Every structure is written in C-alpha cells, then in structure tokens.
Amino acid sequence: MGRAPCCDKNGLKKGPWTPEEDLKLSNFIQLHGPGNWRTLPKNAGLQRCGKSCRLRWTNYLRPDIKRGRFSFEEEETIIQLHSILGNKWSAIAARLPGRTDNEIKNYWNTHIRKRLLRMGIDPVTHAPRLDLLDISSIISSSLCNPSLLNMSNFLGTQALMNPELLKLATAILSLKQQNQMPFSKDLQDQLCNSLLLDQVQQPLQLNQYQQGFSSEMITNPPLMQANMETFANSQENSTPSSLNDGFVSQQPNNMYCSSNPTVPHDLPENLNFQSLYNSNQNFSFDQSVVSTPMSSPTPLNSPSTFINSSTEDERESYSYCSDLLKFEIPESLDLDEFM
C-alpha cells in the first residue's frame, strides 16, 4: 500500500496566515528543519495542511528570502532567463538568490509582461509583434508630424519587425536622398495609415506605395538590401533635415539597434531571438555578448544605430528592448543545462 494521506483537508484552516501561525511554523522549522510536511502541522500545533505550510515557508518565511522591489539587474536577468527557459519559474528563481518562484512569477505577470506587451514584444516568444505594439505614440510624435519625420523612432522600433516596412522606408529615403520625389505630407499620411492598419494585423500593401515610386527603386534587389547602416551612413553624410533628428547619437540611455547590413527582408513571422540565434545567417548577435562564433560578416557592434529616447518611459522601454537585442547570457548560467 502507499503512504497515508498527507492531511485530512476537513477542518483545516485556509486563507491568510496569522502572525501566530507564522511564529509557530518558524519556530518549529528552526528546531527541526524543513521537511516532513505531512506531519509538520500536527507537530507544530498548526491547523493547516502540510502543503500550505510548505508554501508559506518557501514563499514567505524562509530567512534567506529577499523582500522588496526587484532591482534593474534582477529584472534583466528574469527577462533573459525567461527568453531561454519560458515559464520555468523555479529554474529562474534558482538563479536569483533570495527570490522565490512565486515572487518572480507574480512580478512577471504584473510588471514585466505588461511592459513587454506595451513595447510590442510577445512575452511568450520574446518576439517583436507589431500587433502588440502601442505605436500610436511613436507615429503621432514622429511620422505623422508634418514638421518632423523622425525616421529614427520609426525604423528603430519597426524595421526589424516588419521587413515590408523596412523595404518601404528604405525606398522612400533613397528617393528622398536622390531628390527624386518630394517627401510630401500625403505620403507620410499614407504611410502612417498603413502602419495603423498593420497594427491591427492588416497586411501592408506595399504595392499601394510602389505606384508612387519608380518600380525599379522598389524592386531592385541591391536597393532592397539597403539597411539601417545605409541609413546611418547617409544621414551622417548629408541629410540636414529633420530626418536626422535623433538618429545617430552616443548618449548613455540609447537603444542599441541592429545595423546588420544583411538585415533580412524575409524574416519569419514568428521570429524570436532563439531562432535568430540558430539561423546564424541572416542575423547576428553582438559578438561581444554571444561567445558562440557567428558567421555574420558584420557584428552588431560595428556601425551601430542608436536611437535617442526622450521620455523616462521611452528610455525604460528602449532599455529593455536593448537588453533583448543584446541578449546577454549571464556567466553563471550554464546553458548546457537547458540544451
């Protein structure tokens, strides 16, 4: 036969623990150590299920538990570990001394998850998703502002997520740089509208814009491979217009974006950073943060594109985005354990 039932649930107390119960449990465990949860409540004089006692101890009473707000470093670690481990809260907690799985789980669900969603990042896959991103502020403050087409915000947050937008923006800028087309407000509005449509999961109809351009400018493969670096270089060299505003800067709170010249225009829809890592061809991580040799000819830490963020919220968001793009693996993390 098996063991006796762990506890008879009838008559046992549930709900919040009182200070007296906490004291009883703490004193008992200090004397006898944790474990034997089945018999512990009775021996400690508690009208609780053993499971409830164990949870109370591991999640609240344990002396090595660190209380209080999560530090920035802890949040970084949680995000990075979650991108690798998923909802393996206990595994994540094992790498955050003093934090319990329950606490991390709660913090993820109440803070980090929401923040990622606001940033347009799928908290499950850690993949950028336009349909999750609140881009209205970005659009309203830059693209749709008649006096300012701030391509930095536009490209910095969108281009990698939607290759069609990258194509379109590349073509637009190329045309503008060659003075082959006026950058009219109409076009900006069209682009803005299309982005809004795209946000609600309407496919971007590139052809709509191709009509207004030279078809060669749209379809010429070399041009289509133009990239963030092209933008950055061209901006440095010429464009004195507002296009350059905030595009390249070296300030501390900047977002570190990909400037890989081979930014793919056929990124998979459910792209995530793991798959990028594995694909190893169309995208590369910063060599300085990923030790695994990469075949990409241009590491991300060469001509980098920095996005200057203005508000506290934006800095915070960009900072998190930066973390995701950098995808730094803590030294203490034994990846083999998960592979």
Next chain:
DNA sequence: AAACGCCGCAACCGCCGAGGT
C-alpha cells in the same frame, strides 16, 4: 467621504514525476 475599479500579491488549486509501500 463614499463608491467604484484597478492592481499587486499571497495563497490556493490541480497536475505531474519521483519514490515509498
């Protein structure tokens, strides 16, 4: 000041694998 709604977190629930009988 009261009512209401939202949010965060502690605690519970249900499931699963490991291991004891």
Next chain:
DNA sequence: AACCTCGGCGGTTGCGGCGTT
C-alpha cells in the same frame, strides 16, 4: 507491478490596498 503520497511546479483566484471619480 500497482497504488499511493510527497514534493514541486505553473496557473489561477481572491482579498486588501490604493487611486480615481
């Protein structure tokens, strides 16, 4: 081998605090 509990885990719930109206 089958049955059963334990311990652990992730998901969910519900309560209390707080802000807003």
